[in-house]
Amino acid sequence: MDNIIIIAESRATGADLKTTRLGTRFGRMDLSSQLALLAVEPLAAHFDKWDRARIGICLAATAGSLSTDLDYWNGRATPAGPSPTLFAYTLPSAAIGEIAIRHRLTGPGLCLVGSDELAICEATDLVRNGECDACLCVSCRVISAAAAALINLPPDALADAFLLRLAGHEHQRV
Amino acid sequence: MPDTPDTISRPVVVAGCGAITAVGCGVDQLEAALRQNVSGLRPVEQFHSPRFQSNIVGAALPDADIEDPAYWLATAALGQAVAEARTVLGSLDRARIALVLATTKANINALERLADGRPCGASARRHLQGDLLAADLALEHGAHGPVRCVSTACVSGLIALSRGAALIQNGSADAVLVAGVDHLSAFIVAGFTALKAIDPQGCRPFDRDRCGLSPGEAGAAMVLVRADLAPPDALVIRAWGGSNDANHLTGPSRDGSGLAQAIRSALDAARLAPAEIDYINAHGTGTPYNDAMESKALHTVFGAECPPVSAFKGMLGHTLGAAGVVETIGCVLALRGGFLPGTPGLAMPDEGVPASLVRVPRAASRLKQVMKLNTGFGGINGALILGYG
Numbered sequence: 001m002d003n004i005i006i007i008a009e010s011r012a013t014g015a016d017l018k019t020t021r022l023g024t025r026f027g028r029m030d031l032s033s034q035l036a037l038l039a040v041e042p043l044a045a046h047f048d049k050w051d052r053a054r055i056g057i058c059l060a061a062t063a064g065s066l067s068t069d070l071d072y073w074n075g076r077a078t079p080a081g082p083s084p085t086l087f088a089y090t091l092p093s094a095a096i097g098e099i100a101i102r103h104r105l106t107g108p109g110l111c112l113v114g115s116d117e118l119a120i121c122e123a124t125d126l127v128r129n130g131e132c133d134a135c136l137c138v139s140c141r142v143i144s145a146a147a148a149a150l151i152n153l154p155p156d157a158l159a160d161a162f163l164l165r166l167a168g169h170e171h172q173r174v
Numbered sequence: 175m176p177d178t179p180d181t182i183s184r185p186v187v188v189a190g191c192g193a194i195t196a197v198g199c200g201v202d203q204l205e206a207a208l209r210q211n212v213s214g215l216r217p218v219e220q221f222h223s224p225r226f227q228s229n230i231v232g233a234a235l236p237d238a239d240i241e242d243p244a245y246w247l248a249t250a251a252l253g254q255a256v257a258e259a260r261t262v263l264g265s266l267d268r269a270r271i272a273l274v275l276a277t278t279k280a281n282i283n284a285l286e287r288l289a290d291g292r293p294c295g296a297s298a299r300r301h302l303q304g305d306l307l308a309a310d311l312a313l314e315h316g317a318h319g320p321v322r323c324v325s326t327a328c329v330s331g332l333i334a335l336s337r338g339a340a341l342i343q344n345g346s347a348d349a350v351l352v353a354g355v356d357h358l359s360a361f362i363v364a365g366f367t368a369l370k371a372i373d374p375q376g377c378r379p380f381d382r383d384r385c386g387l388s389p390g391e392a393g394a395a396m397v398l399v400r401a402d403l404a405p406p407d408a409l410v411i412r413a414w415g416g417s418n419d420a421n422h423l424t425g426p427s428r429d430g431s432g433l434a435q436a437i438r439s440a441l442d443a444a445r446l447a448p449a450e451i452d453y454i455n456a457h458g459t460g461t462p463y464n465d466a467m468e469s470k471a472l473h474t475v476f477g478a479e480c481p482p483v484s485a486f487k488g489m490l491g492h493t494l495g496a497a498g499v500v501e502t503i504g505c506v507l508a509l510r511g512g513f514l515p516g517t518p519g520l521a522m523p524d525e526g527v528p529a530s531l532v533r534v535p536r537a538a539s540r541l542k543q544v545m546k547l548n549t550g551f552g553g554i555n556g557a558l559i560l561g562y563g
Binding site: 053056057061063064066069070072073074076081082083084087088090091092093094096097098100101103104105106107108109110111112113114118122125128129131150151 | 225278279280282285286288289299302303304305308322323324325326327333337340343344360361364365366367368369415416417418419420421422423424432435436439550551552553554
């Protein structure tokens with residue numbers, strides 16, 4: 001079986017939001033998408049090693065989009081009703097879209113609700129199956145205090161990103 | 175574990191299907207509706223409010239006050255699929271049976287109940303989390319192998335099927351229960367209302383006057399197994415492909431290039447030429463931009479010789495995370511029955527849509543390979559090919 005190697009990794013936390021903004025739309029995004037983008041940013045230097053249509057994105061969201069769901073649903077009481085912008089972020093996979101747009105990554109995408117171990121497992125599978133040459137694996141643990149009160153997980157605001165490829169396939173760009 | 179699995183050398187086949195939809199309980203009801211081209215969309219009192227763009231929806235539940243509708247729909251559909259596949263599943267070690275759930279919002283009903291101060295039991299609350307819903311469904315239906323919860327917008331169902339097939343191909347499981355579920359909720363209908371994405375008259379895919387989707391709900395399930403465990407005439411999951419538009423969070427790319435890329439990936443993986451596809455089941459949301467984009471993608475890949483195309487959302491509504499599974503089941507029924515399903519809601523095809531659009535069902539002269547398409551927010555596209563041999 002071909003080995004998979006992690007060629008780069010990065011982490012973003014809530015503290016990074018105080019010092020960094022990525023693009024004009026950044027402020028309109030939910031916290032998961034913001035942290036995912038921040039975590040991925042240091043890995044972008046590697047993307048030119050491959051055809052960007054051959055880079056997949058595999059994201060795991062520990063608590064889905066529950067924190068954003070609560071923010072969105074609380075908006076129903078306002079005169080304008082719930083926000084259409086926020087509605088788009090009530091999908092945990094929204095962060096995949098934001099990463100793809102920023103870095104022009106047009107390969108396959110997969111979003112799971114669950115742990116980072118699952119994301120790495122599935123990302124490995126995507127590469128081994130030949131569905132992509134490299135896979136950006138992102139784990140978002142974003143749980144607001146309000147969301148934590150609903151589920152048995154502690155509050156958190158963290159994203160990790162890993163870039164995976166098959167061992168021995170470093171120069172595949174066409 | 176085997177090296178580099180591929181769909182040609184290690185085929186995965188369909189051993190069972192189950193569906194609870196707006197046209198009834200069970201795949202027989204779904205097949206009857208497909209053959210008669212009837213729509214299950216109807217006005218529902220729960221959504222009769224100025225807060226919502228329309229109350230015409232694809233309702234599948236017998237009672238709008240069920241506390242845990244996601245679990246109810248998913249477990250009912252799984253029960254049907256597992257019953258059809260009971261012979262093969264009964265012969266397997268349960269640790270070799272996996273479950274992949276596709277859902278966008280799991281039991282979002284619990285969030286509404288808690289916000290409104292209505293009663294909400296521990297189980298319903300637990301199923302706010304899709305991964306826990308998946309774990310409980312796996313336990314109930316005897317899947318003690320790997321469990322996954324895919325939540326990739328409206329492509330979730332299609333991706334769940336592909337990840338399920340991949341689990342078999344890479345040796346992680348001998349059988350996979352793939353379930354798709356999402357239920358109607360004020361949360362969802364208010365969101366699509368805010369986006370002005372609902373057609374007040376009901377979804378009309380590819381129609382000249384289309385102006386949006388109809389929210390729907392469904393529980394759908396398929397049992398996938400290693401081909402050597404199933405009868406030789408079982409339908410094969412041939413291949414799949416995925417892509418991202420990298421263009422806009424909620425709108426499709428205008429030129430269809432992202433979806434065309436996914437279609438070509440699937441064709442390449444299946445080692446099929448475009449001309450070998452006999453029928454395409456489109457995503458067909460009925461929104462102006464989606465259907466125009468899909469039409470362009472199909473023209474890009476298939477040119478003027480596009481195979482027959484139809485879409486089911488005018489019958490079932492947009493069932494979100496369940497869409498890929500329930501619409502693939504529709505394709506299975508078409509393949510087994512040798513007919514081309516129609517496109518409920520379509521009256522006058524728009525300019526630029528495929529000339530091969532199927533308005534009303536008809537017998538198929540040739541139906542061996544079928545392609546299912548889905549697209550979703552975040553620019554995510556998927557194509558899956560299933561067929562015989």
